[in-house]
Amino acid sequence: MSEHQTAVQEQAAPAKTVMFEIQRQDTPESAPYMESFEVPYKANMNVISALMEIRRNPVNAKGEKTTPINWDMNCLEEVCGACSMVINGRPRQSCTALVDQLTQPIKLEPMRTFPVVRDLVVDREGMFDSLKKIKAWIPIDGTYDLGEGPRMPERKRQWAYELSKCMTCGVCLEACPNVNDQTNFMGPFAISQVRLFNTHPTGAQNKDERLSALMTDGGLGECGNSQNCVVACPKGIPLTTSIAAMNRATTVQMFKNFFGSDHMVD
Amino acid sequence: MVRESEFYWRRLHSLLGIIPIGLFVTQHLIINHFATKGAESFNTAAHFIENLPFIYFLEWFVIYIPLMFHAFYGVYLAFTSKNNVQRYGTFRNWMFMLQRVTGVFLVIFIAWHIYETRIQKLFGAEVNYDMMADIFQSPFMIVFYALGILAATFHLANGVWSFLVTWGLAQSPRSQKIVTYVTLGIFVILSVIGMRALFAFA
Numbered sequence: 001m002s003e004h005q006t007a008v009q010e011q012a013a014p015a016k017t018v019m020f021e022i023q024r025q026d027t028p029e030s031a032p033y034m035e036s037f038e039v040p041y042k043a044n045m046n047v048i049s050a051l052m053e054i055r056r057n058p059v060n061a062k063g064e065k066t067t068p069i070n071w072d073m074n075c076l077e078e079v080c081g082a083c084s085m086v087i088n089g090r091p092r093q094s095c096t097a098l099v100d101q102l103t104q105p106i107k108l109e110p111m112r113t114f115p116v117v118r119d120l121v122v123d124r125e126g127m128f129d130s131l132k133k134i135k136a137w138i139p140i141d142g143t144y145d146l147g148e149g150p151r152m153p154e155r156k157r158q159w160a161y162e163l164s165k166c167m168t169c170g171v172c173l174e175a176c177p178n179v180n181d182q183t184n185f186m187g188p189f190a191i192s193q194v195r196l197f198n199t200h201p202t203g204a205q206n207k208d209e210r211l212s213a214l215m216t217d218g219g220l221g222e223c224g225n226s227q228n229c230v231v232a233c234p235k236g237i238p239l240t241t242s243i244a245a246m247n248r249a250t251t252v253q254m255f256k257n258f259f260g261s262d263h264m265v266d
Numbered sequence: 267m268v269r270e271s272e273f274y275w276r277r278l279h280s281l282l283g284i285i286p287i288g289l290f291v292t293q294h295l296i297i298n299h300f301a302t303k304g305a306e307s308f309n310t311a312a313h314f315i316e317n318l319p320f321i322y323f324l325e326w327f328v329i330y331i332p333l334m335f336h337a338f339y340g341v342y343l344a345f346t347s348k349n350n351v352q353r354y355g356t357f358r359n360w361m362f363m364l365q366r367v368t369g370v371f372l373v374i375f376i377a378w379h380i381y382e383t384r385i386q387k388l389f390g391a392e393v394n395y396d397m398m399a400d401i402f403q404s405p406f407m408i409v410f411y412a413l414g415i416l417a418a419t420f421h422l423a424n425g426v427w428s429f430l431v432t433w434g435l436a437q438s439p440r441s442q443k444i445v446t447y448v449t450l451g452i453f454v455i456l457s458v459i460g461m462r463a464l465f466a467f468a
């Protein structure tokens with residue numbers, strides 16, 4: 001901005017605006033409808049700052065007063081996953097969706113793979129239930145001090161770290177043709193999390209439990225290898241490699257479960 | 267019930283696609299290929315198969331039962347997927363959709379093909395070179411069979427890829443890519459064999 005700029009000059013300059021088409025829904029049960037908005041342009045604005053602008057002045061493109069749009073957000077730096085929505089047809093995080101890089105009108109829709117709470121807010125509770133089901137944690141509690149765990153080889157830690165970047169955002173579920181209301185596939189992220197926790201030397205001590213969880217309802221069996229997830233994941237997690245790795249691990253586990261084995265966790 | 271054991275049904279579906287169905291289809295295409303050497307040659311090869319010992323047992327346990335399971339479960343899988351190639355137009359997503367489209371088309375094609383050959387045999391018709399040559403008097407049938415064969419070879423070749431991933435044999439991105447090229451080769455080779463046989467009858 002030029003230092004000579006005054007309020008008068010601002011008024012005189014032709015106002016640049018950004019067009020939005022937003023799919024709205026008032027309650028979880030009510031029918032969705034589209035509403036257009038014209039938002040004053042600011043340099044480097046992202047979808048969230050535009051939504052904030054609409055909240056400040058909730059008037060739609062027809063000039064009618066309307067209700068502010070509801071959306072979710074938290075970290076504003078693409079690590080929490082809360083702000084995910086479908087932007088111009090693709091699920092992604094709205095906090096890192098820069099207006100300058102999007103074609104207009106910018107279309108915002110909720111990720112309909114999940115129950116819609118209101119407008120762009122969806123309920124991802126199901127994903128957290130899946131994490132419980134696959135025991136996505138490392139049990140270290142005992143009645144006495146268990147001491148230090150085994151060391152993790154550094155080169156293993158490096159690739160496992162990539163898997164740990166998952167923020168449960170739900171984009172891979174939205175992208176997957178097999179996550180829908182006719183199936184109960186828990187989604188690619190959960191399979192990758194089993195690989196992450198089974199890779200950890202302490203986590204591996206109950207790896208058979210996690211694999212068995214993948215071999216039940218909604219688990220690995222529902223993957224049909226469209227491989228959309230790995231294309232869609234904002235964190236670049238090698239989901240399809242994790243899926244194939246867990247396919248291999250469950251192949252072995254299947255035989256161990258059937259015949260019985262002393263090598264359940266090694 | 268189906269849901270709780272989905273994992274095992276899915277693995278069985280995958281296995282049956284290769285053993286025995288995939289092996290049977292390959293064998294079937296190769297026998298048909300004898301038609302390129304003339305009617306005599308084809309009839310000898312076909313009679314050899316017809317006269318295998320325990321042929322009824324083989325027909326039911328190598329073909330009908332595995333095929334019916336794979337087909338019906340396959341239709342269930344096909345209609346519970348929500349294809350989205352408009353959103354993700356990647357190669358693998360297209361293959362995913364085509365696997366389902368060819369599968370559903372194969373149900374129609376195979377049903378008709380069995381009716382026209384095996385069921386007619388029950389009514390006293392003789393399954394031989396002339397029977398096929400008769401069928402292919404109609405240009406519509408030539409197109410229908412050509413589509414049927416291509417659907418089957420595609421479905422089998424892409425199924426080999428899917429099988430290797432489903433059982434965790436091809437794991438790294440590189441290995442999956444190499445398998446893609448290998449299965450593309452399988453598709454081309456089986457299609458050439460199938461088409462040559464078709465045009466030998468027609």
Ligand code: HEM
Binds near residue numbers: 224282343368373425
């Ligand atoms: C008759 C109708 C058929 C239908 C409806 C059908 C359907 C399907 C479907 C939907 C899949 C994908 C499964 C998934 O990825 O989740 C599939 C896989 C497969 N099909 Fe079929 N199919 C049929 C016939 C055949 C035939 C004739 C063959 C053998 C040539 C075959 C071999 C395979 C193989 C090898 C797979 C891969 C299994 C895997 O994904 O691991 N199918 N089939």
Ligand code: SF4
Binds near residue numbers: 166188239
């Ligand atoms: S795997 Fe990627 S796309 Fe899926 S929930 Fe985790 S971060 Fe999101």
Ligand code: FES
Binds near residue numbers: 076077078079
């Ligand atoms: S607000 Fe956390 S990822 Fe966007």
